Every structure is written in C-alpha cells, then in structure tokens.
Amino acid sequence: MVLKEIVVENFRLLKNFKLELKDELSLIIGKNNCGKTSVLIILDKMLNSFDIAWEDVNLVKQKEIYKEINKFNENIEEGNKFLEAIKLQLYIEYDDTDSYENIQNFIMDLDPENNIILLEFILLIDIKNILELKDIIKEREIKDFSTFSRYISKNFTKYFKIKKYSRGYDKKNKKIISDMIEEIENKDIQKVIKVVGIRADRAVSNDERNHALSSLTSRYYEIYRKNIKDESNSIFQELEIELEKTDKALYKIYNGEKGNNEKDSEGIFKRIIDVVKTYGGSDNKINISIGSSISEKNLLTNNTSLYYKHGDEDSSTLPETYNGLGYLNLIGILFEIETKLQELYEQPADINILYIEEPEAHTHPQLQYIFIRNIKNHINNHRDKLNKEKNKYLQIIITSHSSHIVSECNFDDIIYLKRVENNILAKNFNSLKTEYKEDEKRGFKFVKQYLTLNRSELFFADKVICIEGDTERILMPAMMNKVDKIQILKNEITIPLLSQNISIIEVGAYSHVFIPLFKFLGIKVLIITDIDSATKNKGKYKKSHPNKATHTSNASIREFFKESGLDDGDNQFKELIEKKDTDKIKDKIRIAYQISEIEGDYQASSFEDAFISLNKDFILKNKDNLYDYGALKKFNKNEINKDCYNFSLNKIEKKSAFASALLYFDEEENDMEWKVPRYIKEGLLWIQEF
Structure with a gap:
C-alpha cells in the first residue's frame, strides 16, 4: 500500500498542484521559493491536525473568497452550502497482499479493478459562518480586501473548519464520483496514513549553551x-x-x-x-x-551529554558544541530519523511517511555525498523490517536544493518543482525520457550521465550559457564582466550578468542534445557555438574558408533550425549569416554564432577567428608577450591583416594558452583592453534580460 499522488489546491504557492510520489524514496528538488516546503507543511497540517492560518491560503484565492462572501446569496442552492479555501487529496493504492482492516471504511465501491482510495481534506467556511461574516462586514463597514484580510487573519479559526472525506473514484476514467462521499474521522485516517518529519529549522547549533x-x-x-x-x-x-x-x-x-x-x-x-x-x-x-x-x-x-572523540580510541573527548555545524547537523538528522522511525514502529499506520527537509543545511559537499549515498539503504532496512514484521509500508520524502545531493542520487527518484507564473509544476525526471524520440534514447542516457558527472547545478540555475570548449570556458566570466561594464556606462538598469544565477556548461558540439532537458527545466538558455564554415559533397561536410562556404558542419545549428528547412537550402551558410536576431530565438532558447562585426564586413568561422579579426591591435601590441606565453607562433603584421581565418588555424600555439594569455594581458588602464565579439555580446545582452 502506497501514497501514489498528492493533489493540492490553493495552499500558499500550490494553487493547482499535483505530485506523483515514488513508492520508496521521492527526492523533491527545485530552486528556492518553488513550493518544496509547502508540500511537506500541508501534509503535516492536514494529517496531524495542526492549525492552518489565513496566510496559508493562496493570495489569489483569498481575494476570490472575499468577493464570494460579499455576493453570497442566502437562497443559494442546496448543494452549495460552503466555500472552499484549501483542498488536499491523497490517492492511495493498495493490492491483494494488503490488509483491508483499516481501509475498508474508505472503499467506496466493490469493483475489484478499482484499487484506489481517495482521502480528501477541505478547509471551508459553511453557510452559517458565511452569513455571520457578512454581518460583521456590514457592521464594521469593511469595504476593502486589506481590511477584511486583517480581520479574518485574527479570527480565521472561528469561521473556517477542516472537513475530512472519503471520496468515490472512477479509476478507469480517472474521475472523482461526485455523489460518492462520506465524512471520516481523524482516528480512522491515522490508522491508514501517518506523517512525521525532520524540518530544516533543526535546533542544531555550536553555541556552547545549546545541547x-x-x-x-x-x-x-x-x-x-x-x-x-x-x-x-x-x-x-x-x-x-x-x-x-x-x-x-x-x-x-x-x-x-x-x-x-x-x-x-x-x-x-x-x-x-x-x-x-x-x-x-x-x-x-x-x-x-x-x-x-x-x-x-x-x-x-x-x-x-553527547561527546565526540578527537583522534584515536585513547584520546580525550570534547563536548558536542565543539564540533562543526555540518557534523552536528548530520548526527542530529540520524538521531531524529532513528527516533521517529522507532515512534512509527511502535504504532504504525498502513502507510508511514517520513520526510527530511534540506538535509544539506550547514554541511559541506563531502557530507552531503555521504548522506545521500547511505540514506536509501538505511531506510530500506527499516522498511523491510516494518513490512515483514507488521505488513506496513514506509515512504520517504526528501527535499533539497543541493546539486551535490542530486549528483549522487538515483535520477529515477527525482521530482523537479518549477514555478510557472503563479503556480508550481511538479515533473518526474523520468518523464523527460518521453521528450526524446525513439531514435534519441541514447541522448537521454548521455544527458543523465552528464548531469551525474558534471552539472547537477542545472536543476537550480535561473539561466544557462552553453559553450563549446576551453577557450570560451576560460574567457566567459571576463566577457560577461565587460558586458556588465558597458551596461553600467550606458546607465542601463539591469542586474549584472555576474550577479545572476547563471550556470555555464561546456557541451562541445552537442548542445542540441540538451534542448529537451532545457525545455523540461523551463529555464532561459543561450547557446554559444561556432558557425563552422564548410562545403558539402555527397552528404559529407568538409571544413572550408568562410569566403567559400556553402554549409555549416555544426550539428547543433542544423538541429536548431531544422524546422525552418535550413537543411534543404543550396546555400545554407548564406542563409545563416543573414538570419535576424528574432530568427535565432525559440521559446526561452537563443543560439549565437559568428556574424560580421559590421554589416557586410569579414565573416568569421570560429571564436578565435572572430576574436582575432576584432582585436588585431591588441594582438599586435602584445605580440612579444603572446610569444613568450606560448599562445601564438611567430608572425608578421601582413599575416594577421591578410587572412584571420588562416591566421587562427596556423598561428595559435594552443587554444587554452591563448585564452589564458588574453586574461593575463588585458589592461583597461593602458588602452590595452580587448573587445567581446559581437555575436557573443548580443547573446549575453539577451540572456541578461528577465
């Protein structure tokens, strides 16, 4: 027996919210203020009968309630005797191996195929209290929402009550049966499902007065x-x-x-x-x-008192407060887990939910790795014991915004929360697989592996910049800084790029493989790539000087413009360089590749090519320095002026050395500063905007 789905209406940010839980461990992740804590709190409040406040009601719903009360008619139809404020629905699935002792009161039909029971918790105001509240509004001359809100905040529990129901559910058509409803008691609910948890505001401190x-x-x-x-x-x-x-x-x-x-x-x-x-x-x-x-x-x-040993077995012990907050937090979580599981074991329900909120608090990455590596096996031991000895079930919910925990977890356990306008959307990571077509399943496997090994921080970023290689990786922060300075000089009121939550990831020529992931995450993405000038013969691409190019060998660019028929053109390269800025944007994703600095001027093929054509003076002034640094081979002035494409191919000693040399010799004071190529600058200005 497991809790399969949670549906929430109008609780804080969770206006119309659905969450499908895993049978064992559900790792709920997302950025700050995306509703992770709200999921735990509503379960706690409804199942453990804690008070719900007016402030817990979604702000939009608060205003709707105010309007509905004002226009409420005493002669309302018989079926509408209350107004809902908050609703929680729990979909519980059982099978033939489960005991029917506690759930028999909640089974609403005798269909053997229907193995779902639906528990519903509604915070409501009934007709009697609505009319009483209308009188108060009239007596006190409450004429606006803010005055009403202040009054109801102080008197909320006087008017609003929680009702608990068992509802009929049509599993085949996935619909609630409106006329199958029965009020239920909390003592019966507690036999079926219990929730206990470890909150993020744990009482852990290395203050000497705290024990x-x-x-x-x-x-x-x-x-x-x-x-x-x-x-x-x-x-x-x-x-x-x-x-x-x-x-x-x-x-x-x-x-x-x-x-x-x-x-x-x-x-x-x-x-x-x-x-x-x-x-x-x-x-x-x-x-x-x-x-x-x-x-x-x-x-x-x-x-x-709890002590810890410093050194070997014979060493002296120190009080708990002498330990670091990270270790105190980890020890505290483990003690609380064991204590709460013992409590559940003493009087278990059919389904027992243990939640752990933000286990990463105060802990460094190594401790976070240790925690997530061990928690599943640790909990599984308790689950097996509970199931074998008492035929009861245990489910775990962990919330986190730690990329270290995500990178060490099983991605099948991940549920990603994201904010969409005024609502929260929950998506199981495995649903991303459906975004990849049948012939692209390898791409999904590649993305999972990439996230595990490199960039789980993507789950918590506001924006992403995809780059190709070492040169861009080394120079990107400096280029972002230069664009920020330009905006400051123009008195543009924007948040600097370097102050934004932007993740920079190196994807080589595979940015197109990540596009389904970016859409899944719903984040703004800038893809910076090379136009890679080429010619095409018998279906094969051959590297070419941009002056002679007819195509691009860049798979990411071809994939990005696939729907616009780019691959069908005779002169793909010309079509690309003539595209407008708006043509390079799809939803929240923009692609940026080399374009001429001035219309009709030189067209580059790579970053190095574009950089050199724009910054010839900088390179000539630093010629000797760049030689000594191992960035460039010996050259003369005519070579750099004649052909930047061949110069970049033949005279760059090593790309990473070239990039780091540009940082080393960049001097604003002595007029020795290099400039950001236009295609990158335009892309950065786009992603800077919200």
Whole structure:
C-alpha cells in the first residue's frame, strides 16, 4: 500500500498542484521559493491536525473568497452550502497482499479493478459562518480586501473548519464520483496514513549553551525502551542494578550514616533533618530522610551529554558544541530519523511517511555525498523490517536544493518543482525520457550521465550559457564582466550578468542534445557555438574558408533550425549569416554564432577567428608577450591583416594558452583592453534580460 499522488489546491504557492510520489524514496528538488516546503507543511497540517492560518491560503484565492462572501446569496442552492479555501487529496493504492482492516471504511465501491482510495481534506467556511461574516462586514463597514484580510487573519479559526472525506473514484476514467462521499474521522485516517518529519529549522547549533543533540539521546532512549518488549533483556537488568547501587550510595551521602563507634558520618541533609526532628518534639516523633529517586527516564533526560572523540580510541573527548555545524547537523538528522522511525514502529499506520527537509543545511559537499549515498539503504532496512514484521509500508520524502545531493542520487527518484507564473509544476525526471524520440534514447542516457558527472547545478540555475570548449570556458566570466561594464556606462538598469544565477556548461558540439532537458527545466538558455564554415559533397561536410562556404558542419545549428528547412537550402551558410536576431530565438532558447562585426564586413568561422579579426591591435601590441606565453607562433603584421581565418588555424600555439594569455594581458588602464565579439555580446545582452 502506497501514497501514489498528492493533489493540492490553493495552499500558499500550490494553487493547482499535483505530485506523483515514488513508492520508496521521492527526492523533491527545485530552486528556492518553488513550493518544496509547502508540500511537506500541508501534509503535516492536514494529517496531524495542526492549525492552518489565513496566510496559508493562496493570495489569489483569498481575494476570490472575499468577493464570494460579499455576493453570497442566502437562497443559494442546496448543494452549495460552503466555500472552499484549501483542498488536499491523497490517492492511495493498495493490492491483494494488503490488509483491508483499516481501509475498508474508505472503499467506496466493490469493483475489484478499482484499487484506489481517495482521502480528501477541505478547509471551508459553511453557510452559517458565511452569513455571520457578512454581518460583521456590514457592521464594521469593511469595504476593502486589506481590511477584511486583517480581520479574518485574527479570527480565521472561528469561521473556517477542516472537513475530512472519503471520496468515490472512477479509476478507469480517472474521475472523482461526485455523489460518492462520506465524512471520516481523524482516528480512522491515522490508522491508514501517518506523517512525521525532520524540518530544516533543526535546533542544531555550536553555541556552547545549546545541547540539542544530547537531548535527542533521551528521546531516542524513551522510544527504544518502549519497543523492547522483553523485560528480562540483560541491558535493562544491568541498568536497574546499577541504579539501585547508586540510590543506596546517594542515601548515605544525603542522610549520613551511623558509625561503629556511635559517631555519625556527616550527610548533606543531616543538619536540616535534625532541625525537623527538634520541631517535631518527643511525642510526634517526626522522622524524615532524603532518598534518591533516579529513574531511567530522568537519568537520560537530564544527565546525558553527547561527546565526540578527537583522534584515536585513547584520546580525550570534547563536548558536542565543539564540533562543526555540518557534523552536528548530520548526527542530529540520524538521531531524529532513528527516533521517529522507532515512534512509527511502535504504532504504525498502513502507510508511514517520513520526510527530511534540506538535509544539506550547514554541511559541506563531502557530507552531503555521504548522506545521500547511505540514506536509501538505511531506510530500506527499516522498511523491510516494518513490512515483514507488521505488513506496513514506509515512504520517504526528501527535499533539497543541493546539486551535490542530486549528483549522487538515483535520477529515477527525482521530482523537479518549477514555478510557472503563479503556480508550481511538479515533473518526474523520468518523464523527460518521453521528450526524446525513439531514435534519441541514447541522448537521454548521455544527458543523465552528464548531469551525474558534471552539472547537477542545472536543476537550480535561473539561466544557462552553453559553450563549446576551453577557450570560451576560460574567457566567459571576463566577457560577461565587460558586458556588465558597458551596461553600467550606458546607465542601463539591469542586474549584472555576474550577479545572476547563471550556470555555464561546456557541451562541445552537442548542445542540441540538451534542448529537451532545457525545455523540461523551463529555464532561459543561450547557446554559444561556432558557425563552422564548410562545403558539402555527397552528404559529407568538409571544413572550408568562410569566403567559400556553402554549409555549416555544426550539428547543433542544423538541429536548431531544422524546422525552418535550413537543411534543404543550396546555400545554407548564406542563409545563416543573414538570419535576424528574432530568427535565432525559440521559446526561452537563443543560439549565437559568428556574424560580421559590421554589416557586410569579414565573416568569421570560429571564436578565435572572430576574436582575432576584432582585436588585431591588441594582438599586435602584445605580440612579444603572446610569444613568450606560448599562445601564438611567430608572425608578421601582413599575416594577421591578410587572412584571420588562416591566421587562427596556423598561428595559435594552443587554444587554452591563448585564452589564458588574453586574461593575463588585458589592461583597461593602458588602452590595452580587448573587445567581446559581437555575436557573443548580443547573446549575453539577451540572456541578461528577465
């Protein structure tokens, strides 16, 4: 039995939201403020009966409710006796191996093919409270939404209540059956599904006054002790014996002890006990003593501290607060996982949901790798135990915005959340596979491998710049900086490129393979590539001087313009260089390749070619420096002026050395600054915009 799908309406950012969960581990990822936490909170609030506030209602829905209350008619039809504010639907799937004991009350039909039960939680205001609220609006002369909102925020629970239902569901047509509905009680729901979790705002700190981890040891002990049914367990027998010895020793220390020679030993409380005896008089015979009452629970709650060892086994120990926040956070998560799973094991529901919010908090990449590598096996051990011993099920939800965790996870577990206008969309990563045609499945495999090894940060970027090789990778930050400076001088009010969340990825000539991924992520992308001038003969491309070119050998460019019939043209190269800026944009993706700096001027074929033609003066002024740096071979002025294409092919010693030399000798002060080629500058200005 598993929770298959969550549907949410009007809870915070989740206006119309659907989430398909994995049977074991669901890793929910996405940028900040994309609803990851909201998913966990609504499950927590609805299933654990925590208060929901007016502020939890989606802002658009708040205004709709205000309007609906104002125009509400007392003579409304019988079927519309309330207004909905928030709705949560849980689709639970069961099979023949599951017990029907707890779900039988929620099964709404006898169709053997229908193995879905639907639980619905609705936060609503009924007709009685609507009319009462209308009177309040009239009495207080509430005439605008902001005044109404302030009032309802303070009185929300007075008017709005949560109702819980079991609903009929037509699995074949994937529709809710409107007339099959029955109100249900929370105690019955808790037998079917429970949610416990570890929030991101964990009480972990290396402040010396904070001992959050030490307090977790007592919580763990309490749950562990409850789950040990064998009272003769030697561990607890030993603990009880030691506590009895301690009680006797403390009694002597508290009360004193009579010696053999009639001389009493002094006790901490002996003097006050003697005073009490005096006041009691000889007749009353008041006789008191102070006893030790150490219990297992109190012992663990108030008297355990967590330490860690520094060095080998014989080294001294240090208090928990002396450890780094990353380790404290990891230890805290593990203690909480074990404690909450023990709690669930004590009284499990049919489905038990454990969520962990942002496990990466305070931890460096290595610890994040360790966590995600081990968590699935760790949880699987608990899942197997729960299933085998009690026929119950465990599902895990982890939220994260760590590229390190993503790169180490199983991509089949990923659910990607993205914000689309005023709503949140959830997409399973595996659905990306359908974006690749049957003959492109290798592309999907390549993208998965690339993300694992190189750039899981793409999931959390706002924008992406795709580049071809080392030269662009080395120079791109410098070129972005130069474009930022130009914008500042023009007094253009834009966020600088270097201040934006832009990921730069090196994809070689395979940027077209990534286009389905970029569409899946819904991010803005600039593809910077080379036009790669060529001629075509018998279906084969041959590298050519741009003056003689008829085609491009660049697969990414051909794929980008495939729908416009580029491949059918006789002079593909001419068609490419004549394309307008708007022709180079598809949805959120723009392609940039070499164009002439001035209309009708020299047409380059590669980055180096374009750079040299634009920056001849810079290269000539730095000729000797570039020789010494190993960037260029010996040349004369006529060679660079005559043909930049052949110069770039024959005189660049090593592309990476050439690129790093450009950074090294770039000097703004002495008029020794190089310029950004036009095609790159135009592309960067485009991606700078929001």
